[in-house]
Amino acid sequence: MAIDSPRAEERHQRPGTTGSAVFLDKGISRRQLVLWAGGMSCPPVWAAPAQGTTLLAAWQQQDEQRIGLLAVSGAHWSVQRSLAVPTRAHGLWSEPGGGLLAVARRPGDWLLRWHPRTGKTQWHWIDGDRRFNGHVIAGAGGATLWTTETDLDSAQGMLGVREAQSLEKTDEWATHGMDPHQLLALPQPAGDLPAGTLMVANGGIPTLPETGRSKRALNRMDSSLVALDPANGALRGQWRLNDPHLSIRHLAWNPVSGTLGIALQAEHPDKTVQHAAPVLAVWDGRTLRTAEPPPALAGYGGDVCALPGGGFAVSCPRAHRLALFNATGHCTGTIEHTEAYALAANRQQWWLASSRSKAGLLHSGVSANTPPRRQAQRPGGGALQIDNHWVLPAV
Known part of the structure; x- marks a missing residue:
């Protein structure tokens, strides 16, 4: 059923407490807490708005990191459904049928599938010698997932090949560089590369494995764009800019x-x-x-x-x-636009969010030459700090 309140956000709390905070008892791991929280999901209350647009987003609200669905209609927008996550989320992927994949910001240790309609969650925790680098995509047909990762021992980039249903890794391929970040599959041929070729952005920044985000030896930066065969990970091409x-x-x-x-x-x-x-x-x-x-x-x-x-x-x-x-x-x-960040687009229009705006302002326009509209603040107020990315639901 559809909800009529913009504040109907999912809350996880220990029985017998009030408010939205969850405190970690000594002896309870973060993983156990998240799994427990996922099992306490609210009943299905989300439905897409009759008119307007739904965007899947990650944000910070007060002291919580969340992912969820934002409904945008005319001059108003509202949170339709949300879920607390243990650390800051980064890349999002929308699955046909309503599922949402979210990955922890690098160096991350969790991958999540969430079904907003039912509240069902499926968590996967990466092995201790690997870290997620913030992005995941699905292959044609949806049976395979690819995640960008780092080998902590060598600092080399890897592409995790995962069985979509279980989220378990079945293989991994070298990205031929360090610090791989976003990836996509070509939807149409480009140059000599066929549709489906995997394009991976190697950020190329050396980091300290024990800290994950601490940069070092930037004179050794080696950023590149690589093309990989989606069948076996073979290198099909690699390109670098003149400025290292x-x-x-x-x-x-x-x-x-x-x-x-x-x-x-x-x-x-x-x-x-x-x-x-x-x-x-x-x-x-x-x-x-x-x-x-x-x-x-x-x-x-x-x-x-x-x-x-x-x-x-x-x-x-x-x-x-x-x-x-x-x-x-x-x-x-x-x-x-103050702290312009998350972008999403279809063939008719595009949307831009601010990462810091207390009013949650965003732009929407139909082309580069069309003046964008500035949306009003969401009813009910409350600051949301929209994160790096948001996406449109899969058709």
Whole structure:
């Protein structure tokens, strides 16, 4: 049944307590707590809104990290259903039938499948010598999942091959680089590569295995875009940018232009150079090149999406701007938006969230040349800090 309250968010709490906080007793592991919480899911109360758009998102609310469904309709948006997760989530993947896959932010140790309609959860915890790098996708037909991971002993990137139903790993392939991040399967041929080829962004940043996110020896950065055979992980191609201090992070395929847009994050030791660095690269199946440098955007692309009609949008939270590019990588303009981050798009419109806005403001537009709308705050108020990514439900 549909809910009529924007505050109908799922809460996990120990019997006999009040409020939303769950405290960890001595002797109870985080894993046990999460499994217990998953078993205490609320009855199915979520249904897609009759009109408008549903976005699957991750966010922080007060002291909790959550994933959930946001309904956007006209000038209003609301939380339709949500679930607390043990640490900050990063990449999300929508499954046909209503399931949602979420992965912990790197270096992460959990992978989750959640069914918002029923409240059912399925957790998977990675082995001690591996860490999730924040992204997961499903193969054609949905029988296989791929997750980007790091081997903690060697710091080398791996692609975990997983049986979708159980989430268990059945194989793993080298990504031919360090710090693999987002990946996607080509929906159509590009250059000499067939549809289905796996494209992986190797961020290339050396890190300390014991701390996960502490960067070291940036003079040894080796960022690359690789193409892997989805049948066996064989390397089909590898591309690097001329500037070794540009980390390749997030990917978006534009079916109109037949090109891949890549959000970049600069790691230059000279902060002036870093501040002016490009935030987008474009790959056409044969060559990889940086897009035209827009006005200084702090050298940090947070997320990227394909724009309807061709081109790309890149969120730049450190510059509080959204940068718009045409299909050839020419910057067509920027839009001011406080800590612009999560992006999603279909063939008609796109959405942008702020990671810090107390009003939960977002933009929606139909093309790079159409002025976006600024949505009103969600009814009932309450600050949500939308995380790096949100996605549209699978059709």
